[in-house]
Amino acid sequence: MNYCIPIVDYSNRFLVTSPNLIDLLCYPRFSVPDYTTKIKNLFSLNIKCVILEGDTILYNNNILGKGCEGLVLKVEDFKNEIMALKVKRTDSCRFSMKPEFDFYKLANMHNIGPKAHSCTVDFLLMEFIDGFSIENWFSNTKLDEYLIKSVVINILNQCFVLDKINLDHGQLNRLYNHIIISPDGSNCTIIDFESASTSRKVSNLTSAFQGLFFKGTIAKRINKFVDYENKKNECLELLKEYKRNTSRESFDSLMSLI
Numbered sequence: 001m002n003y004c005i006p007i008v009d010y011s012n013r014f015l016v017t018s019p020n021l022i023d024l025l026c027y028p029r030f031s032v033p034d035y036t037t038k039i040k041n042l043f044s045l046n047i048k049c050v051i052l053e054g055d056t057i058l059y060n061n062n063i064l065g066k067g068c069e070g071l072v073l074k075v076e077d078f079k080n081e082i083m084a085l086k087v088k089r090t091d092s093c094r095f096s097m098k099p100e101f102d103f104y105k106l107a108n109m110h111n112i113g114p115k116a117h118s119c120t121v122d123f124l125l126m127e128f129i130d131g132f133s134i135e136n137w138f139s140n141t142k143l144d145e146y147l148i149k150s151v152v153i154n155i156l157n158q159c160f161v162l163d164k165i166n167l168d169h170g171q172l173n174r175l176y177n178h179i180i181i182s183p184d185g186s187n188c189t190i191i192d193f194e195s196a197s198t199s200r201k202v203s204n205l206t207s208a209f210q211g212l213f214f215k216g217t218i219a220k221r222i223n224k225f226v227d228y229e230n231k232k233n234e235c236l237e238l239l240k241e242y243k244r245n246t247s248r249e250s251f252d253s254l255m256s257l258i
Contacts, residue, residue: 135176170195
């Protein structure tokens with residue numbers, strides 16, 4: 001068993017060269033060449049330390065997230081700025097983090113997603129977004145009709161913009177992992193563009209709409225306060241029209257029901 005040796009007593013900050021981070025930087029399989037390359041890349045990105053915080057637990061460490069292609073860690077650079085670092089898994093089928101970086105940059109041009117700073121083959125460095133996953137936010141926030149509508153409209157507006165620029169997120173049918181909401185609900189941030197594409201038919205709004213109103217725990221929570229179930233047939237008809245004609249007019253027709 002490996003015991004964590006903090007930089008200072010009771011600290012959850014570890015220098016990037018700390019042996020306590022090896023299993024995270026080289027998850028799930030360690031190799032010396034891979035580790036050596038990653039340490040060099042971390043210094044090239046000016047990353048000083050990793051802060052073990054987050055809701056996901058891996059090897060008894062708290063991290064920001066874990067997916068099929070990478071881990072997300074909270075990091076601090078040599079200017080003491082806090083950022084999020086996505087680490088490509090050693091078993092990832094992706095060759096580089098560059099495609100996801102490019103998708104983030106495209107979304108960033110329209111004020112969507114955390115700001116992407118830089119990338120290497122193994123790392124994607126981006127803005128750290130403080131908040132809760134959408135599922136945790138809806139489960140733990142004192143909700144009212146106004147707050148729900150404000151958050152829903154914020155999310156759907158972003159989805160409409162993604163549809164219009166032909167950037168399909170690819171995973172908004174599973175909202176709980178892909179949207180972070182600030183504690184007061186004023187900011188909603190779509191994250192994780194690793195499965196994004198500009199070559200397939202977009203379905204951002206239709207996927208998010210289903211998850212918000214008709215399927216899963218978030219929809220159940222929303223419908224306790226605002227009953228959209230009685231508008232389901234009308235919504236589905238408008239969604240079909242939106243899929244046929246992704247226009248401002250069809251989008252506004254959907255929004256009029258909210």
